[in-house]
Amino acid sequence: MVTQSVRSARGRAEVIIAATRGVGAMEEEMHTDAKIRAEIGTGCSPRGPGCSLRHFACEQNLLSRPDGSASFLQGVAEKSRERLIRNTCEAVVLGTLHPRTSITVVLQVVSDAGSLLACCLNAACMALVDAGVPMRALFCGVTCALDSDGTLVLDPTSKQEKEARAVLTFALDSVERKLLMSSTKGLYSDSELQQCLAAAQAASQHVFRFYRESLQRRYSKS
Amino acid sequence: MAAGFKTVEPLEYYRRFLKENCRPDGRELGEFRTTTVNIGSISTADGSALVKLGNTTVISPPTDAPDKGYVVTNVDLPPQCSWRFRSGPPGEEALVASQFIADVIENSQIIQKEDLCISPGKLAWVLYCDLICLDYDGNILDACTFALLAALKNVQLPEVTINEETALAEGNLKKKSYLNIRTHPVATSFAVFDDTLLIVDPTGEEEHLATGTLTIVMDEDGKLGCLHKPGGSGLTGAKLQDCMSRAVTRHKEVKKLMDEVIKSMKPK
Numbered sequence: 001m002v003t004q005s006v007r008s009a010r011g012r013a014e015v016i017i018a019a020t021r022g023v024g025a026m027e028e029e030m031h032t033d034a035k036i037r038a039e040i041g042t043g044c045s046p047r048g049p050g051c052s053l054r055h056f057a058c059e060q061n062l063l064s065r066p067d068g069s070a071s072f073l074q075g076v077a078e079k080s081r082e083r084l085i086r087n088t089c090e091a092v093v094l095g096t097l098h099p100r101t102s103i104t105v106v107l108q109v110v111s112d113a114g115s116l117l118a119c120c121l122n123a124a125c126m127a128l129v130d131a132g133v134p135m136r137a138l139f140c141g142v143t144c145a146l147d148s149d150g151t152l153v154l155d156p157t158s159k160q161e162k163e164a165r166a167v168l169t170f171a172l173d174s175v176e177r178k179l180l181m182s183s184t185k186g187l188y189s190d191s192e193l194q195q196c197l198a199a200a201q202a203a204s205q206h207v208f209r210f211y212r213e214s215l216q217r218r219y220s221k222s
Numbered sequence: 223m224a225a226g227f228k229t230v231e232p233l234e235y236y237r238r239f240l241k242e243n244c245r246p247d248g249r250e251l252g253e254f255r256t257t258t259v260n261i262g263s264i265s266t267a268d269g270s271a272l273v274k275l276g277n278t279t280v281i282s283p284p285t286d287a288p289d290k291g292y293v294v295t296n297v298d299l300p301p302q303c304s305w306r307f308r309s310g311p312p313g314e315e316a317l318v319a320s321q322f323i324a325d326v327i328e329n330s331q332i333i334q335k336e337d338l339c340i341s342p343g344k345l346a347w348v349l350y351c352d353l354i355c356l357d358y359d360g361n362i363l364d365a366c367t368f369a370l371l372a373a374l375k376n377v378q379l380p381e382v383t384i385n386e387e388t389a390l391a392e393g394n395l396k397k398k399s400y401l402n403i404r405t406h407p408v409a410t411s412f413a414v415f416d417d418t419l420l421i422v423d424p425t426g427e428e429e430h431l432a433t434g435t436l437t438i439v440m441d442e443d444g445k446l447g448c449l450h451k452p453g454g455s456g457l458t459g460a461k462l463q464d465c466m467s468r469a470v471t472r473h474k475e476v477k478k479l480m481d482e483v484i485k486s487m488k489p490k
Contacts, residue, residue: 184448188446
């Protein structure tokens with residue numbers, strides 16, 4: 001059951017990209033649960049034609065345990081990942097409409113098969129949408145890996161990430177595909193960066209279309 | 223009058239300056255603060271550097287111990303450097319900066335881990351780099367990267383041999399050699415205002431008022447070691463391109479400064 005009341009909404013989204021599962025949970029004031037759950041495609045499904053992102057799906061389902069969220073706070077790497085996600089959310093959420101309110105986004109990694117940061121970003125966005133938090137745009141995360149010959153691979157698996165020369169993760173907004181957040185590892189040239197950015201912008205269309213479809217499915221059911 | 227206005231409406235005060243394409247401290251939008259570097263200031267450390275970017279001061283004295291060949295970095299933002307930081311466990315800012323510096327070292331491969339190895343499988347150097355901020359006035363990442371680079375250039379490791387009979391390491395303090403620094407990554411930070419204006423080298427206040435920040439780490443071949451943009455307002459590809467070109471010029475300036483300082487130190 002979903003309530004549309006913004007003030008007392010609690011949203012949760014579990015977005016799964018292939019075998020990387022991330023759960024985003026959002027708590028604002030308390031009260032009712034508005035939960036959506038996303039579902040995976042099977043383990044190593046082949047990449048869809050025309051798009052080199054792995055297959056992913058989001059379907060609305062009810063999580064039976066509202067308090068099943070936990071957060072990883074240990075470690076410096078986690079802290080810096082948290083900061084990246086937090087700053088991206090802060091840039092899009094219209095905080096002025098919710099004075100004296102704290103919005104907590106809790107992300108639980110269920111399994112990691114590569115492109116973790118991008119998955120976290122997608123989960124966070126879906127959770128915010130589900131909770132009905134007013135935002136100026138949606139955002140999505142896309143990861144690119146550059147291997148030693150300079151070939152671009154979108155949405156790399158863990159193995160591809162390890163072997164790559166550089167791994168770049170971008171968060172793009174839905175309005176103008178502007179770069180909201182970027183976190184990179186490894187050496188690459190200026191032109192390679194522009195290439196990756198362009199590829200990420202093209203791929204983000206698929207992600208946003210997926211958001212739209214999953215939300216349509218959710219609201220048409222109830 | 224101006225001071226009163228600045229306290230009450232800092233953003234508006236700032237916007238008035240930005241409209242005229244300049245900043246309260248008189249700089250242009252694309253101008254850096256005066257950078258000064260002092261190498262070898264700490265005699266008890268194997269290598270050290272003090273870097274000042276305007277009022278932001280960072281000091282870096284790496285220490286070492288034979289164990290495994292790697293570099294451990296730590297950025298410390300103690301309470302005395304700014305009212306922002308309290309004593310106790312390192313805050314988020316310090317942790318993020320530490321992670322950033324560790325990434326820069328790994329990504330740009332300033333030193334090869336193999337160079338730190340004394341005897342394969344048995345002994346290697348561990349470099350502990352502590353970056354301590356003495357005065358925080360914004361743009362900590364640039365200052366830290368520069369301090370790290372300067373300190374690493376200054377590090378002299380004593381020659382270590384393994385005694386055949388006792389199988390212990392013996393360090394020859396008389397004979398020291400410099401580290402082999404392969405690349406010279408230089409960080410350039412920008413602050414984004416109101417989604418449109420980009421300014422270079424933000425001060426503490428500017429960082430506070432900015433809607434987003436961006437740091438680019440570049441080395442001499444124009445290769446990027448890191449593009450760090452932790453959220454904040456969006457940037458188009460064209461704006462990013464402008465930042466790149468500014469980063470390239472900055473790299474040249476910093477490299478020149480560094481070379482001059484090193485040259486002036488050599489006779490010692």
